[in-house]
Amino acid sequence: MNKLNQTRKDVISILLTVMTGVLIHTGMYQTAHADPASYVDPRIGNIAPFLVPTYPTYQQPNQMLRMYPIRKDYTFDQVQYFPLQVMWHRGKGILKMRVARGPVTAASWNRKMAYDHDLEVVHPWRFETYLIEDDITLGFAPGKKTAIYRYNFPRATQSHILIEGTGKMTAKLVEPHAVNITERITKKSRNPELAPVTMSVWCYAEVTDGQGRPAQGMNIIIDKNTLRIECGKKAPKTILLKYAISYVSQQQARKNFDAELSHQNFEELSVSGKAAWDGELNKIRVKGGTDAQKRSFYTALYRTHERMIDIAEDGQYYSGYDQSIHKTTRPFYVDDWVWDTYRAQHPLRTILAPQQAQDMLHSYVEMYKQSGWMPTFPQVFRNHACMNSYHSSVLFLDAYRKGLTDFDIEAAYEGVRKNVTQGSWIPWRQGSKATALDQRMKDLGFMPALHPGEEETEPLVDGFERRQSVAISLGRSFDTWVLSEWAKELGKKEDYVRFAAISDQYKRLWSEEYKMFMPKDDKGEWIDINPKSAGGRGYRDYYDENNGWTYAWHVPHAIDGLIELLGGKEQARKRLDQLFREPLGMSRMAFHVNGANSTGMVGQFSMGNEPSFHIPYLYNYCGAPWKTQQRTRFLLDVWFKDNLFGIPGDEDGGGMSAWVVFTAMGFYPVTAGEPVYALTSPVFTEVAMDVPGGQFKVLAPASSKVNKYIQKAELNGKPLNMPFITHDQIMAGGILTLDLGDKPNRSWGVK
Structure with a gap:
């Protein structure tokens, strides 16, 4: 019975x-x-227009253990393998797991597993798929440092679970149903001055029946770099592979297992994962809008919690920044791509999770103390020298100005100052000291560019990434503005004056002829190029992933100065209009030869890449906020659908999703480091957030597809006549009421 x-x-x-x-x-x-978690669909954006698709990641919020099936892309009906752990964002995972029926042969270790897309069950806290040619149902539930795979095998058949190392794997049987696994992972850097680094990953795993009891009819076979779990014909129909991961030690892997899985099986772990996601997603509650808009919104909010990840284990953590174990009383976070995430993802966290934001900054400071450089793309193994500039500096200024100071302020300032003054600005070379080319940039006030066909003279410059001369110059202006503003806050007057002067040097590349930032050579002479297409792949000779039309707006710290360069607010408005209307100037095929990173195009505006995120909001600064309302609604409607194509470019682990979250709510941090948000038209009739002051609401009862223009606004019952709101006003709690209509009010928010 x-x-x-x-x-x-x-x-x-x-x-x-x-x-x-x-x-x-x-x-x-x-x-x-109608709970928020039910709207999340990790499949949104799983098919990419050009570049890397958005993976359906299964994990608990900001936690270490994560997984997604490794396949070429969503359109393929075969999975290459299921990893036991994904160590870094968009990585291919380690400890590759496959299943097989019948006798195991050499081919079994490379077999692909066919599945039916329509039979997948996809939630952040639970994944299930039916392997159609094997007649096996496979499930996955993530914990914090643990996870459980569940297998439903056909009865009276011989089946196998195959685990293979991606690096150097060893395994040891500790009980008939339990095994210790160690894998050594080596990671190389694109920076030739940085040697490869190797770290260990430990795993403790148990094979049980569906109730968590040691499974009968099983045999674990270890052979070199592989492990095979043989499920005989008398084995239970349902098998669980319960395991824990550690970056500290084998003993710690067992402790992680006992702490999380000693009383949890698949269903219990799935339920606790759902509860963890409820805790995060319920921080923002919306009413109105369509179900499609809610799916896009809450899926975007889920994406903002993929990173950073906490790798602290029971009061200690392994640091790849000095290859040592450290004691800690706080979380230790890694895995961030600051070039992508400083713009919106980190500012969003200062609202929703202020203490977590401070814990992340504390982690940054610890990484600096351990390595000697403030990281910009901190990974578990060390800083990943990637992209350009030193934008981690703005995370600290932004937090500091919002009253978030629970980190070593002096050490943080020292670290970001060292990056700016002693580090090389050559793209993808963070962690290297300044070169002669860097010194020449400092002398000129801009990164000198090469003429088309001119041979590179600096050995450290990457042959693919190139100099990115204009992008580097503008990035340096922004980062020195950050340093000057923080120096002013901290009473460091000499630094304030010094770096404020450098932050103004963006003007040296302003071309009156083109009305945008253009390259100059080592002699200070203009290099005449077509800013729509010049610079090779990704425009990297002069810009980075985006062309000159995008970088014409890439001085978020100097918006008033840019408007002045453009000839005033009216001319700035016209130039913004032109950006969204300017044709590609060539066939789409020709455009995407160099511009594969420029996706989600509207005229010359690229919704699919981070340097464009703030641009639609610039109308607020030049007397036409109604155009911001029009543009942002259009961009959300066109490029962020609730389907497989619903991300217009690389999502970048929360970088792009944070833009969706902010914009759908009706406000956005145009300039990270300034505790001010530009207003736009929310897609929902009500947005409610829990904040330290109680609750902050955005009410727009008339919001609809056509009612997107702000007629008037009130903050806590008082007229609000500017298209901005401060961070303090949000965190104090209150109500922002927006009266929306179907025609623009051209006078609201102009002064």
Whole structure:
């Protein structure tokens, strides 16, 4: 009778799980279950227009253990393998797991597993798929440092779970149903001055039946770099692979297992994962809008919690920044791409999770103390020298001005100052000391560019990434503005004066002829190029991933100065209009030869790349906020659909999703480091957030597809006649009321 009852429970559980996945996929689930988590669909954006797709990541919020199936892309109906752990964002994972039926051969270790897309169950806290040629149902539930794979095998058949190392793997049987696994991972750097680094990953795993008891009819076979779990014909139909990961030690992996999984099996872990996501997603509650808009919004909010990840384990952590174990009483966060995330993702966290934001900055400072450089793309193994500039500096200024100071302020300032004054500005060379080319840049006030066809003279410059001369010059202006502003806050007057002068040097590359920033050579002479297309792949000779039309607006610290260069507010408005209307000037095929990173195009505006994010909001600064309202609504409607194509470019682990979250709510941090948000038209009739002062609401009762123009605004019952709101006003709690209509109010917010 007990077996019969258990069978019924298993059948009901599977049916409910499949029904949930189908209903979410068809958009029907929200009718019965309107909690925020039910709107999240990790498949949104899984097909990329050109570059890397957005992976359906399964993890708990900001936690170390994460997984996604490794396949070429979503359109393929075969999975190469399922990793036990993904160590860094968009990585291919380690400890590759496959399943197989019948005898194991050499080919079994490279086999691909066919699946049915429509039978997938996809939630951040739970994944299930049906391997159609194997007749095996596979499930996955993530913990913090642990996870469980669940396998439903056909009865009376021989099946195998195959685990193979991606690096150098060793394994040891500790009990008939339990095994210790170690993998040594080596990571190289694109910076030739940085040697490869190697670190260990430890795993403790148990093989059990569906109730967590040691499974009978099983055999674990270890051979060199592989591990095979043989499930005989008498083995249970349902098998669990329960495991924990550690970057500290094998003993710590076992402790992580005991702490999380000693009393949890698959269903319990899935439920606790759902609760963790509820805790984060419920911080923002919306009403109105369409179900499609809610799916896009809450999926974007989920994406902003993919990174950074906490790798502290039981009061200690392994640091790749000095290859040592450190004691800690706080979380230790890694895995960030600051070039992408400083613009919106980190500012969003200062609202939703202020203490977590400070813990992340504390982690940055610790990484600086351990390595000697303030990281810009901190990974678990060390800083990943990537992209350009030193934008981690603005994370500290932004937090400091918002009253978030729970980190070593003097050490943080020392670290960002060292980056700016002693580090090389050559792209993808963070962690190297300044070169003769860097000194020449400092002398000129801009990075000198090479003429088309001119041979590179600096050995450290990467042959693909190039000099990115204009992008580097503007990035340096921004980073020195950050340093000058923070120096002013800290009473460091000499530094304030020094770096403020450098931050103004963006003007040296302003071309009156082109009305944009153009390259100059080592002699200070203009290099005449076509700013739509010049610079090779990604325009990297002069810009970076975006052309001159985008970089014409890339001085978020000097918006008033840019408007002045353009000839005033009216001319700035016209130039913004032209950006969104200017044709490519060539066929799409020709455009994307160099501009593959420029996606989500509207005229010359690229929604799919980070340097464009603030641009639609610049109308607020030049007397036409109604155009910001028009543009942002259009961009959300066109480029952020709730489907497989719903991300217009590289999502970058929360970087782009934070733009969606802010914009859908009706405000955006145009200049990170300034505790001010530019207003736009929210897509929802009500947005409510819990803040230290109680609750902050954005009310727009008339909001609809056509009612997107702000007629008037009130903050806490008092007229608001400017298209901006401060961070303090949000965090104090209150109500922002926006009266929306279907025609622009051209006079609101102008002064």
